[in-house]
Amino acid sequence: MSVTKAVIPAAGLGTRFLPATKATPKEMLPVVDKPAIQYVVEEAVAAGLDDLLFITGKSKRSLEDHFDRNAELEGALAAKGDSDRLSLVQFPTSLGHIHYVRQGEPLGLGHAVLQAEHHVGDEPFAVLLGDDLIDESNPILPRMLEVQRELGGSVICLMGVPPADISLYGCAAVKASDMPGILGISDLVEKPSADEAPSNFAIIGRYVLSPDVFSVLRETKPGKGGEIQLTDALRVLAQRGEVHGVVFDGLRYDTGDRLSYLKAVVSIAARRDDLGPPLRAWLEALVAGGFADLA
Ligand code: G1P
Secondary structure, three states: OOOOEEEEEOOOOOHHHOOOOOOOOHHHOEEOOEEHHHHHHHHHHHOOOOEEEEEEOOOOHHHHHHOOOOHHHHHHHHHHOOHHHHHHHHHHHHOOEEEEEEOOOOOOHHHHHHOOHHHHOOOOEEEEOOOEEEOOOOOOHHHHHHHHHHHOOEEEEEEEOOHHHHHHOEEEEEEEOOOOOEEEEEEEEEOOOOOOOOOOEEEEEEEEEOOHHHHHHHHOOOOHHHOOOHHHHHHHHHHOOOEEEEEOOOOEEEOOOHHHHHHHHHHHHHOOOOOHHHHHHHHHHHHHOOOOOOO
16 A cells, blocks of 8 residues: 655644744744745655645644645735745645644654544554654655555664764664665664663654554553653564664754754755855855854
8 A cells, every 4th residue: 555644743842942932833943944844744745645644732823824825925926926936935835735633732752643543544654753854865755665565564764873862862673684774673762871772773753654553552651751652652563573674874954953953954055056155155264264253
């Protein structure tokens, strides 16, 4: 069965980015000139997933407005004959079939994904976490969908991280498989300490899941941080031999982390045709001048 549905949890409070996220959802922070969440939606659509379900919470109105028509703004741009900006404004509304469900209570990522059960039904589906921005030069979702088609079960995305960083992520115990770039997953632990981590393979926020995860999530008790963790439900499926790992070695940014967010903005802008040449020249001069002030 081919996957067409993407679930995008976007109910988090964005506490790492306060005060910017006091009244603005973290997903709406701009990365150059688009909100971070639009990159994630574009990635899903590029991989053939045009049914998008956002799991939202309180204060996410601007996210919904971004993917909706804005008659007043469109009318003003049309009246000025500004067709370039008009198409930029209309583009997010044309990306796919967008749906919303609210999480109600912030009980964790596993609980957020469980809210998708009614919409997803009995078919495999993708989950894309809004904080993880995967550079479009090296997408991983198409490969994950292919692996799920070939092997069934659920597929997670893994990235090697320094041991000191593993406590920020879900971590996988892996075993070799016959297929290049694919690992068997024998166990999963949410945010282990460096001592307890079974490997340095971190789970990155892209998943292609079997609908079997829903019945497991319904039974999953609160885990790390008192939250219902997606990793804990996937652990049950992994112990049944039903989870495969795809190793990602491209560029990924955590836009919920301030430093990684800044890197995303600078590196995406530096590679754009319009902003790249003057930005790179300015950065080179800034570094050469030892960060003395520049105009
Ligand atoms: C979530 C998951 C974690 C995963 C991470 C990837 O954690 O619980 O397993 O490694 O996303 O970004 P969060 O970053 O929401 O705390």
